Amino acid sequence: MDAVLRSAAIYLFLLLIFRLSGKRTLAQITTFDMILLLIISEVTQQAMIGDDFSVTQALLAITTLVGLDVGLSLWKQRSPKLERLIDSVPVLILEHGRPIPERMKQLRIDESDILDAARELQGLERLEQIKYAVLERSGNISIIPQEG
Amino acid sequence: MTRPHRVGDLEIRQDLEFHRREVRAENVGWAVMLLILLAALLGLFGSGPLSKATAQAAGGGLTVKYNRFARYLAPAELTLTFSPDSIQEGGLHVWLSREFLQHVQIQQITPEPDSVQLEGQRLTYTFKALKTGQPQQVVFQLEMQAIGTLKGAAGLAGTSAQAGQAEEVQFSSFIYP
Known part of the structure; x- marks a missing residue:
């Protein structure tokens, strides 16, 4: 019983704290983000299974996590509001070569982040070559190049 | 799923009102995290x-x-x-x-x-x-x-x-x- 409750509590807490920390916080932009994720997983593991190292406990924990995830995705399909709440929304941060400073400040993105994505994804050199830049729900920036 | 809106040439489900609320919620969330950490340092969750x-x-x-x-x-x-x-x-x-x-x-x-x-x-x-x-x-x-x-x-x-x-x-x- 406690494996299910523990896993559910951890799942919901992680959902909340990652959501509140913002889309960009753990989007694996730097090596340190990845290290942070590893450390978090290590801490989480202890709380989920406690000192019961049986296979049953592990199976129950995994089933709870995957079950909650599937359940939530089914619910999200029916309710766009819930989907928005859990997955956030994409935000346009650059339009026709002109960054939108207010939104970028709110999302903690600067021009170099956009240029970074432009180089990596499209091989672009300057902001003016970008038609649209969007911060996706995943925390990644997608780039649509200027035509012609 | 709501239908994507059109922003310029982009078909995107942008919801700026929600985005603003989200930013506000994030700020509140950070404040709460700070308070929790302070409380923990003071010993409200155990040793301290x-x-x-x-x-x-x-x-x-x-x-x-x-x-x-x-x-x-x-x-x-x-x-x-x-x-x-x-x-x-x-x-x-x-x-x-x-x-x-x-x-x-x-x-x-x-x-x-x-x-x-x-x-x-x-x-x-x-x-x-x-x-x-x-x-x-x-x-x-x-x-x-x-x-x-x-x-x-x-x-x-x-x-x-x-x-x-x-x-x-x-x-x-x-x-x-």
Whole structure:
């Protein structure tokens, strides 16, 4: 019983704290983000299974996590509001070569982040070559190049 | 799924009102995280200055130091300090309530008790002690086995009959899951 409750509590807490920390916080932009994720997983593991190292406990924990995830995705399909709440929304941060400073400040993105994505994804050199830049729900920036 | 809107040439489900609310919620969330961390540093979730509590018996013979906040399956400590007068012939006799002991696991008692006696709702520990005129101390190292509020009581055995006042201490801890 406690494996299910523990896993559910951890799942919901992680959902909340990652959501509140913002889309960009753990989007694996730097090596340190990845290290942070590893450390978090290590801490989480202890709380989920406690000192019961049986296979049953592990199976129950995994089933709870995957079950909650599937359940939530089914619910999200029916309710766009819930989907928005859990997955956030994409935000346009650059339009026709002109960054939108207010939104970028709110999302903690600067021009170099956009240029970074432009180089990596499209091989672009300057902001003016970008038609649209969007911060996706995943925390990644997608780039649509200027035509012609 | 709501239909994507059109922004310029982009078909995108942009919702700037939601975005603004989200930014506000994030700011509130950070403030809450900061408060939680401060509270944790102060000891609201376990070890820390706010968690340390002391209770003294009416007669002054027994002082109990305990954790106001503890955590499930985590170590905790109960320190009993006895005034020089509380040492009776043959040693110290101190009891703890069964209600408390049922919900903790005693890892170690320093020093080891000489004997333990069941007395209904109490468990009386006897420690050999010499009357040296100095206060004595016994430390119980515990592991909390329950979640929620845990009430406990400790006292000097036999004092209520002799001096007319019970050397008894009540204490209560909150145990986080």
